[in-house]
Amino acid sequence: MSVVIQFSIFPMDKGVSVNPYVARAAKIIRESGFRYELGPMGTCIEGEWEEIIGVVTRCLEDLKKDCDRVYLTLAADHRKDGNGRIQSKVKSVERELRQEGQ
């Protein structure tokens, strides 16, 4: 069993630069101990659903402290089998690209 989520969170009431808030969320994710990968538009986390959602909830709780409006998007891909998919999903696409011969 494996869930990979892509997760994005930011305040809507703090102006153009939301970096410090994104970093606070990233810190919570890193400290969770789950496999994760920072990306330009969000962070991927792999684990059990209930645990990952616990991390997402902690991020929201943290931003709520000083943000009046917080927006959050999440996409989850759940598979019965598989593990380490946060790496393998990208690798298998890259492999297919190479097999194309270019």
Add this chain to the structure above:
Amino acid sequence: MSVVIQFSIFPMDKGVSVNPYVARAAKIIRESGFRYELGPMGTCIEGEWEEIIGVVTRCLEDLKKDCDRVYLTLAADHRKDGNGRIQSKVKSVERELRQEGQ
């Protein structure tokens, strides 16, 4: 405090027609007792974050029973104040549209 989510869930391994699965999720949402609204691309639910996520989790648990791959997307809009936003958000946009004089 108010969270409105837009939530979409479907199996990836059941072919073109995923309606029975979407209906199973809709039934779980309806039975949750939360304010909700079915839409063409997902369902909106309003409530407390932890409770809403509990509903989402039950939907995922249900589909996992007989689906090998489940995809789920969620967007959440959290505001410090406000309630009944599942109705008021649309109404306030409609009001602005009318004030445009057309």
Add this chain to the structure above:
Amino acid sequence: MSVVIQFSIFPMDKGVSVNPYVARAAKIIRESGFRYELGPMGTCIEGEWEEIIGVVTRCLEDLKKDCDRVYLTLAADHRKDGNGRIQSKVKSVERELRQEGQ
């Protein structure tokens, strides 16, 4: 052939209340003449992909005029057959719910 999108757009640099901007986008969508439905977390539009994306592009162009940062999410469901799905998708789920006998 039918594409239904769910589309959401708002500025990130205008504080908590983004309603006037959402209404500007809604006005552009309404004037496009496509089947659409306002929802609490976004607007659904049905049509041909290239045309719908033209509407989305006009919304972005409009908000860019006075917003320094704009966030936009979009989910699209493309089916080879089908039409009028913006209504039928919800109706078929409601029908399944009724058949459940509750």
Add this chain to the structure above:
Amino acid sequence: MSVVIQFSIFPMDKGVSVNPYVARAAKIIRESGFRYELGPMGTCIEGEWEEIIGVVTRCLEDLKKDCDRVYLTLAADHRKDGNGRIQSKVKSVERELRQEGQ
């Protein structure tokens, strides 16, 4: 001016393993010449909106050829200023994490 999108596309009628289809989209993105980054849950692309959407459209056109139902999600972050954000967004969060002293 800079738009970064996160983009995900897959067929809903091809069973659990959608890798060959994702790879076809990735190939189209690579050949577009835009800055891009493959991730576990989607691909980020940076460029001008109209051009990026052209790439997304080509991916959809390609999958439509042999898929009866295609699902696509997209999030876009548009900023008036900035360039090379596909790298800098992650780097600035990593920098903030390091400054936390851990």
